[in-house]
Amino acid sequence: MMQHIIVCPFNQGLIDRLHSRQLVIQDNNCDRIHDITRVGNRQNRIHSIFLNLREPFGAVPFHESWKGIPLNISCPEMGFFKDVAKKLPLIKQLKLRVFLSSDHKNTYTQLRILSSLGIPCGIMFGELPVHWEALNDLMVYSVYGKAKHASIEPFQYIISHYRSVGRTDFSSVYFDNPMQFLHCSAEGKIALSAKDLAAGNFISENIDDLDRIQELPAFAERKNEWQKFFLKNSICASCPGWRVCLGKYAVQAETDPGCKQFYADTMDAADFYRMKNEKEQEVWR
Amino acid sequence: MAVIIFKPTEKCNSNCIYCDVVARKDQHVVMSFDLLELVFKNIDEFLKSKPEEKLTLIWHGGEPLLLGLDYFKRALEIQDKFCLDTKQRIEHAIQSNLTLINQDFIDVFKQMGIHQIGTSYDPYPHMRGPGADRDTDTYNKKFFEGLNLLVKNNFGWGFIYVVTKRSLENPLDVFYLLTNFKMSGGFMMNPVLIYGEDKNDIAITPEEYSDFLGAIFPVWWRNQDRFPQVDPFKSLVTNIRDKQKSLGCADSGTCAYHYAYIGPQGEASHCGRAGDWQIISYGNIKERSLIDIYGDAQRDALAQRNDVLSKSDCKDCRLWYICHGGCPLDAFTKHQGFHHKSAWCEAKKGFIEKYLEPITGLKAEDHEG
Amino acid sequence: MANVLLTQKCVRSCPYCFAKKHMSSSEPDDIIRWEDLIYITDLLDSSGQRHMSLLGGEPTLHPHFIDFVIYLLERNFRITVFTSGIMSEKMLSEASMHLSNVSPERLNFVCNLNDPAKSPFSEVESIKKFMKIFGHLTSPGFNIYQPHFEMEFLIDYINNFGLKRNIRLGLAHPIPGVKNSYVKIDEMPKMAERLISYLPVLDSFRIKPGFDCGFPMCLFTDEQLGVIFKVIGPQGMKFGCGPAIDIGPDMKVWSCFPLSNFHKKSIYDFNSMDELMQYYQNLHAKIRIEAGGLYEKCDDCKFRQERLCTGGCLAHTLSQLHDEERVRYEEVYI
Numbered sequence: 001m002m003q004h005i006i007v008c009p010f011n012q013g014l015i016d017r018l019h020s021r022q023l024v025i026q027d028n029n030c031d032r033i034h035d036i037t038r039v040g041n042r043q044n045r046i047h048s049i050f051l052n053l054r055e056p057f058g059a060v061p062f063h064e065s066w067k068g069i070p071l072n073i074s075c076p077e078m079g080f081f082k083d084v085a086k087k088l089p090l091i092k093q094l095k096l097r098v099f100l101s102s103d104h105k106n107t108y109t110q111l112r113i114l115s116s117l118g119i120p121c122g123i124m125f126g127e128l129p130v131h132w133e134a135l136n137d138l139m140v141y142s143v144y145g146k147a148k149h150a151s152i153e154p155f156q157y158i159i160s161h162y163r164s165v166g167r168t169d170f171s172s173v174y175f176d177n178p179m180q181f182l183h184c185s186a187e188g189k190i191a192l193s194a195k196d197l198a199a200g201n202f203i204s205e206n207i208d209d210l211d212r213i214q215e216l217p218a219f220a221e222r223k224n225e226w227q228k229f230f231l232k233n234s235i236c237a238s239c240p241g242w243r244v245c246l247g248k249y250a251v252q253a254e255t256d257p258g259c260k261q262f263y264a265d266t267m268d269a270a271d272f273y274r275m276k277n278e279k280e281q282e283v284w285r
Numbered sequence: 286m287a288v289i290i291f292k293p294t295e296k297c298n299s300n301c302i303y304c305d306v307v308a309r310k311d312q313h314v315v316m317s318f319d320l321l322e323l324v325f326k327n328i329d330e331f332l333k334s335k336p337e338e339k340l341t342l343i344w345h346g347g348e349p350l351l352l353g354l355d356y357f358k359r360a361l362e363i364q365d366k367f368c369l370d371t372k373q374r375i376e377h378a379i380q381s382n383l384t385l386i387n388q389d390f391i392d393v394f395k396q397m398g399i400h401q402i403g404t405s406y407d408p409y410p411h412m413r414g415p416g417a418d419r420d421t422d423t424y425n426k427k428f429f430e431g432l433n434l435l436v437k438n439n440f441g442w443g444f445i446y447v448v449t450k451r452s453l454e455n456p457l458d459v460f461y462l463l464t465n466f467k468m469s470g471g472f473m474m475n476p477v478l479i480y481g482e483d484k485n486d487i488a489i490t491p492e493e494y495s496d497f498l499g500a501i502f503p504v505w506w507r508n509q510d511r512f513p514q515v516d517p518f519k520s521l522v523t524n525i526r527d528k529q530k531s532l533g534c535a536d537s538g539t540c541a542y543h544y545a546y547i548g549p550q551g552e553a554s555h556c557g558r559a560g561d562w563q564i565i566s567y568g569n570i571k572e573r574s575l576i577d578i579y580g581d582a583q584r585d586a587l588a589q590r591n592d593v594l595s596k597s598d599c600k601d602c603r604l605w606y607i608c609h610g611g612c613p614l615d616a617f618t619k620h621q622g623f624h625h626k627s628a629w630c631e632a633k634k635g636f637i638e639k640y641l642e643p644i645t646g647l648k649a650e651d652h653e654g
Numbered sequence: 655m656a657n658v659l660l661t662q663k664c665v666r667s668c669p670y671c672f673a674k675k676h677m678s679s680s681e682p683d684d685i686i687r688w689e690d691l692i693y694i695t696d697l698l699d700s701s702g703q704r705h706m707s708l709l710g711g712e713p714t715l716h717p718h719f720i721d722f723v724i725y726l727l728e729r730n731f732r733i734t735v736f737t738s739g740i741m742s743e744k745m746l747s748e749a750s751m752h753l754s755n756v757s758p759e760r761l762n763f764v765c766n767l768n769d770p771a772k773s774p775f776s777e778v779e780s781i782k783k784f785m786k787i788f789g790h791l792t793s794p795g796f797n798i799y800q801p802h803f804e805m806e807f808l809i810d811y812i813n814n815f816g817l818k819r820n821i822r823l824g825l826a827h828p829i830p831g832v833k834n835s836y837v838k839i840d841e842m843p844k845m846a847e848r849l850i851s852y853l854p855v856l857d858s859f860r861i862k863p864g865f866d867c868g869f870p871m872c873l874f875t876d877e878q879l880g881v882i883f884k885v886i887g888p889q890g891m892k893f894g895c896g897p898a899i900d901i902g903p904d905m906k907v908w909s910c911f912p913l914s915n916f917h918k919k920s921i922y923d924f925n926s927m928d929e930l931m932q933y934y935q936n937l938h939a940k941i942r943i944e945a946g947g948l949y950e951k952c953d954d955c956k957f958r959q960e961r962l963c964t965g966g967c968l969a970h971t972l973s974q975l976h977d978e979e980r981v982r983y984e985e986v987y988i
Contacts, residue, residue, distance in 0.1 A: 081721040082752060088728060109688045116692050117728055137689070147696035164511040165468045220433075227429045230466055231422070233408055238455075238462035240504075271510065 004213065005047050007175045007194070008184040010036050015044065017188060017207055022047040024175045030060060030073075037069055048072050050175065057098050057114075058083030062090050074099040074124050078110035092118055097153065099124040108134040112141055115149045122153030122173060130249070132258030136265055143269040155266070158244055162270035167226065168244050178222050182213060192222050240264040287331070287340045287579065290546045290557040293321065293356070295347035299382055299424060301405075301413045302485050303447045303477045305561040306347055314549040315352065318359060320571070324547060325360075325367045327575035332371035334576055343378045345557060350385040357393045380404065382413075383431030384424060391438050401441030404428075406472075408462050409451055443471035443514075448497055449487035456500035470514030474498070476629065480562045480618055491632035498632075499640035506644055517633075521641060524607045525649045535627070538609025541587035545578050553578045555587075558614050587613055590623050598626040604634055606651040655703060656927065657736075657900045658694055660719060661685050661711035665740045666777065668768060670799035670826035670835045685716050686903040694901055694921070695729055701927035704729075709736035709900075714745055720752050723761065732760055736795075739765045739784035740777055750787045758791055764822055766795040770807055782815070789815035795866075799826035799835040801844035805852050809859055821856070823849075824866040827967040829912045836970075839948060846873045853885040864890040867898070867910075868967030870948055871957055893963035897934035899927075909934045912969030938968060945971050 007024040008014055010032060015023065021044045025036050030051055040046040048070045053060060056079025077100055078084060084091075098119065100107045103126035114121045123135070142152040143159055154170035162168045171177045171193075178192035188207035191197035203209075203218045213219055229237040229247050235254070236247040241263020249259040293316035295306050316324075332338060364372050377397040383404050394400075406428070407413050414424035435442050444467065446452075452459050463472060476494040477487055489497070498517070505518050513519070520531040534540045534556070545567070546560035547553055553567040554560035567578045594610040602608070610616070611627025619628055637649055662684045664671075698706060706726060713719055714737055726733050741749070753761060765785070770778045785792060794808050794817050811817055825845075826836040837845050856863060863886060871893040874882065882891055898910040901921055907930060908918045917937055924930040946953035947965015957963040965971065 081718075082724060085721075085724045085728060112689060112692055113725070116696070117725070141689075141692075145696055146700035148699075149696075164508075165470065165513060167468070224429070224433055227433075230408060230462070231425050231429065233410065237408065237465055238458040239465070240461050242461070242465040243468060267511070271508070 002180075004182040004210070005175070005180060006184050006210070007050075007181050009186055010039070011186040012039050014184065014186055014188060014207075015039055016042070018210075019043050021045070021210075024048045024050055024181065026050045026052065028052045028054070033066060033069060033071075046070065048175075050074070056080070056083075057100070058087070062087050062094065064090065066094050066096075068095060071096045072099065073097070074101070076101050077104040077107065078114065081113065084114070088117060088119075096120065097122060099153070101126045102130055102135075103128045108138045111138060111152055115142065115152050116145075116147070118148075118150045120150045120153075124174075129252060129256060130258070132256075132262045136262050139262070139266055139269060143273055155269075158266055159270045159273040162244065162267070162274065164271060164274070166243070167246055168270075169246055170244070171248075178219070182210065192219070241267060243267065244270070286543065287338055288544050289328075289340065289342050290345050290544070290560065291324075291342050292345050292347065292349075292546070292548050292557075292560070294349065294352055294549050296351045297347040297382075298351060298384060299348065299413055299415055300417065300419050301407075302411070302419065302487055303449060303479075305478075305480060305558070315356075316549045316551070318363070320551050321360060322363050322367065323551070324570060325363045327570060328375060329368040329371045331575040331579065332368075332374050339374045339376065341376045341378055343380065345380050348382055348385065349379060350381055350390060354389050354393060357390070357397065361393070361396060378403070381431075382424075382428065383435070384427035386431040386434055388434065388438075391434060391440065394440075395438075400439075401443070402435060404442060404444045406444045406446060406463070406466065408459075408466070412449070412451065441471075443467075443473075446472055446474050447477050448474055448489060448494060449477045450489055450493075451487065453489065453493055453497055456497045457504065460501040460504065464512050464515070470512060470519075472514070473516040476632065478558070478615070491629050492635060494629070494632045495635035495639065498636045502636075502640050503644055517636075521607070521637070522645070522647070525637075525641070525647050526645070532607060532609075535612035535615075536608050536633075538591045540613070541584045541590075542579065545575070555584075556614075558612075562614065562618075564614055564617055586623055593624045594626055597624075599630075602634075603651060604630075604637060604649055607649065608633055655705045655707065655899070656694065656698060657707045657709055657898055658686065658691070659710055659900065659902050660708055660713040660716040660722065662903065663711040663715055664738070665712045665715070666738050666768075668766070668797070670797045684903045688718065690903070690905055691722055691725070693905075695726065695731065697921070697924075698731075698927055699729065703927055705732045705734070707734040707736060712738055712740070714741045714749070719745070720748055723753060727756065727760055732762075734762045734764055736764045736766065737784075738777075739763075739767075739781040739792075741780065741784065746783060746787065754787055754791075756791070758818075761791055762818075763788055763792040764795045765792050765817075766797060766824075767808060767811060769804055771804075785811065785815035785817065789817050791818075793818040793820055793822060795822040795824060797824040797826050798837060798845060798849070801837060801841040801848060803845075803848060805856075809855070809861065812861055813859070819859075819861045821861060821863040822866055823863045825868050825967070827868055827912050827970040828973045829969065842870075842873050846878060850874070850878045850881055853881055857885045862886060862890060865892045867892070867895045868970065869893050870952075870966035871963035872949070872951075872955070893957075895938075895964045895967050897931060897938060899931060899934065909938070910969070912967070913972075916972075941968065941972070945975060947971055948974075 003021070005022040005024060006018060007026065010025050010027040015025070023040050023044050024047050025040050027036060027049070028051065030053065033049060036049050037046060050072045052074045055075065056077050057073070057075040058079030058081070060073065060075070071094065073096065075098060098114065099122045100110055101124050107123065108131065111121050111123060123138070138152065139155050142155040154173045157170045157173045158168055169177050169179070172180050175181045176193050183191045183194055183197040184207065185191070185197060189202040190204045190207065190209060190213065191202050196202070203213060203216060226246055229250070234247065234250060236242055236245070236250050239245065239260050241260055244266055245259060245263040253259055294314065296313065296315070297304070297306065328340060328342070332340060364375065368375060377399050379394065379399055380403045383402065410421045411419045412421065414420040432442070446463055464470070476489055479488050502518060505512050505515055520533070523529050523531040534544065540556070544556040545553060546556050547570055548560055551570040552560070553570055553573065555565040555567065559565045565583060567573065567581045567583070570578070590613055591609060595605060599605050599610050608630055611630050611633070613623040615627035615629055616623055616625040619625070642648060695706070698704065708722070713735055716722065723733055723735070765781070767781070794811055796805065796808055808821055812819060826834065828834065828836045853863070869892070899907060900911060900914065901907050905921045906918050907921050908914045909916065919933070921930070924933065942965070947955070947958060948967070948971055949965070952958055952965035955963070955965065958965050
């Protein structure tokens with residue numbers, strides 16, 4: 001049975017209770033990176049450190065000593081381009097992906113800038129309605145762009161994991177796919193997603209249940225949650241983009257169906273990427 | 286390969302709007318074990334008389350799982366006892382609505398050599414479900430539970446979607462829903478077939494069916510990787526483009542000697558629909574052997590159909606090789622005789638000429654000569 | 655290489671301006687977006703080209719001008735900025751902070767200079783401030799639009815501000831449908847004489863002029879060509895006219911400014927820069943079959959046939975056909 005990756009806050013007591021696990025440790029202070037690394041790698045292995053920062057990306061105090069540490073950084077925006085440009089040589093040496101909030105009006109432009117400069121990046125969907133057209137343009141750039149550029153999530157995940165006859169759940173990009181990740185509170189209670197954790201909706205309140213989570217009925221229920229769209233005859237069930245969206249925008253879709261075109265186009269892009277790779281492999285055979 | 290549509294019961298726990306069995310029959314009869322024994326004895330005799338032949342026994346209904354678990358266990362015991370030397374040539378299959386399935390049934394099916402189940406699916410409310418109102422919510426919930434069990438046990442499954450008047454409103458919505466529901470494909474979109482009065486106002490014309498398919502086909506054609514095994518598209522393209530014969534019983538022109546139906550009281554007919562509509566009778570298995578049922582003289586009339594149609598209704602038709610005049614039962618519905626083509630031929634022809642050929646650039650040509 | 659217009663607005667109003675027609679028909683507030691600059695950069699990059707010229711209007715008017723330059727430098731591009739040198743204090747200060755230490759191999763300014771004696775005082779002062787900081791990165795440009803012209807001021811600028819010791823010499827051409835100042839055909843010999851007279855002076859200061867597009871070879875006598883050869887060298891002796899490829903902020907492309915309304919296309923119509931260039935080269939070639947050059951003798955000229963000269967500016971040639979009866983290929987009429 002596949003072992004889940006545990007997403008948890010930086011809490012030494014909690015982490016010391018875990019053994020031989022892969023961890024995504026969340027924090028909001030980049031000064032603690034080394035402490036997190038030390039504690040996280042003591043009995044476990046760090047899959048990633050996820051930093052949720054308030055400052056713009058250009059203001060983050062990157063340091064040489066961060067090299068080799070797998071970092072995912074979420075910032076509200078890129079900040080001043082000149083600030084980023086100054087730090088580019090160092091940033092490019094780090095094992096880093098930066099996420100910018102979709103709520104900021106320039107995010108789509110900024111992500112394109114970062115990607116074109118070779119910085120892996122991604123969009124962090126926020127509270128405000130998604131600007132579907134801008135997102136679609138960004139996706140087109142990410143998949144079809146001719147010049148070499150760094151990957152942009154969640155597009156990269158979608159096109160590289162996409163199977164034309166399967167569901168592709170890109171919530172893995174945000175460590176939020178319960179098939180791969182479990183969320184742990186500081187008290188050791190387990191939830192299937194960040195949203196569940198925040199709402200106190202725990203699948204178990206015992207950290208010792210980590211290895212048997214997949215046996216719990218609630219887990220099977222979550223695994224089959226996609227079926228509720230068909231049971232309810234939701235408009236998402238008949239959406240051409242369903243296999244990639246999986247109803248993430250079901251609520252907004254009723255009034256703003258912009259998601260439909262975007263995800264349908266994303267599936268086309270994923271098919272394009274897949275066929276392109278197949279052709280290239282044929283050439284090399 | 287001989288096929289028996291086997292209905293030990295026509296009881297059902299659903300009231301599907303397009304079902305003939307529901308509409309028509311007394312559903313309370315369950316085949317007795319004595320009769321079940323007789324059926325298997327006949328199967329054994331039949332297979333012994335044809336050492337190269339195999340037989341598929343399709344458990345059908347109604348809802349066959351209403352027979353209960355013990356019935357299937359008993360059927361296995363009977364088979365073991367009376368088909369000792371021929372049971373290797375008996376293949377079991379089953380059509381079920383999945384609402385009653387549980388792990389015990391699955392375990393028995395595995396013993397019977399069944400590893401996939403045929404079913405049907407309709408997403409719209411009040412199309413399927415128990416009661417006069419057709420409680421779709423309850424029905425579909427159970428259906429999905431059954432489906433999850435199949436998946437858990439690595440059972441294959443495919444489904445039929447019955448195209449009704451309701452489907453015509455948004456063909457593409459229907460298509461996307463069906464393909465999202467079962468992404469690996471393996472479903473057929475068949476037109477609703479009504480014998481007699483259209484009490485529920487669900488009937489569609491051949492042209493409407495053709496246009497329904499035509500609205501979907503361009504999407505399917507562009508994205509075949511994404512929508513594998515969708516019929517009738519896949520089999521038509523296989524026939525036309527790949528020149529590989531992939532014809533269902535209605536189009537093969539060869540159903541005369543391969544099919545039989547046995548009902549709960551042993552009544553024998555040609556196939557499921559023939560039995561449901563009581564169009565052909567081959568007597569009763571209590572009085573006639575399976576050998577005689579398969580050899581009934583009425584089958585000759587069906588066999589002659591190819592010869593008759595190719596000189597009359599279907600003369601010079603370039604689509605003959607993938608149609609053969611369609612299902613003889615459809616012909617009977619309209620003409621009270623088998624020696625006419627099916628009205629649904631127009632649907633196939635219309636779809637091929639109006640949609641498939643222009644969109645794909647393919648041309649249906651009889652490569653048999 | 656491509657010329658990318660960052661803005662449509664200019665800070666001057668030069669009498670010879672060959673962008674006049676284009677800018678008069680464009681939205682003055684049109685500026686290029688980041689996404690579009692990235693698109694163009696990607697197009698060039700994927701076509702194996704790493705040189706971009708930034709112009710306008712006045713490119714330094716773009717609010718992201720410095721960011722764009724830094725961005726292009728990060729993308730390993732070589733950049734040429736065509737500027738008037740006239741900018742706000744704020745822009746100059748910022749530019750100085752971020753760009754003054756860039757290697758001359760990577761960044762070059764081409765500053766089209768007008769005679770200071772004929773220019774407003776504030777303009778001249780602004781230009782001088784620019785040159786104090788960026789002189790080492792700047793090549794002066796000069797557009798000849800009348801037969802009698804003065805070039806001494808260029809020598810002063812070069813010597814006083816340490817500009818690069820080469821001058822981009824442009825010959826102003828008539829823009830079809832617009833009244834601009836340019837050297838008429840019958841005035842060209844006088845202009846040529848004037849130009850030749852400057853060459854020894856420039857040479858004495860080790861300043862090399864270079865011809866921009868549109869100079870016809872037969873403008874000069876054999877003796878004059880000899881002087882040019884000695885001073886400029888064979889590499890500077892260009893008598894060509896070909897597509898320059900300008901890209902507007904609206905992502906439209908055209909062959910060059912004087913022909914900005916002639917067969918304008920969208921950049922999205924092309925998959926690569928090579929394809930784009932090929933399109934306009936083919937167009938030029940087709941037109942040149944109909945209208946060889948500035949002079950009738952261009953049609954049979956052996957130097958044109960040997961591709962040593964293209965017969966002068968195509969825009970100038972086509973403007974001569976502007977009012978004639980339409981008996982040629984439709985493409986040649988503007």
